[in-house]
Amino acid sequence: MKIELDREADALYIRLGRGKVAYSEEIKPGVVVDYSRTGKPLGVEVLGASRLLAKGVSIPDQILAEIYAEKAV
DSSP states (O other), rough: EEEEEEEEEEEEEEEEEOOOOOOOEEEEEEEEEEOOTOOOOEEEEEEEEEHHHHTTTTTTHHHHHHHHHEEEE
């Protein structure tokens, strides 16, 4: 996992794996997940990251739990 922060855009990108992004899905406002052709999560973009970090939200844990919960449904 690799985490990148773009302070200017106030966005956080969590790279979960390698591969070509086939499609993206906004799973909640400001949270976009990139998926491979086979449906494997490749990355997560969180917009407004500074707001979440200021609240003490553990972004990787919270986001990853939601991604994998959505795919299990």
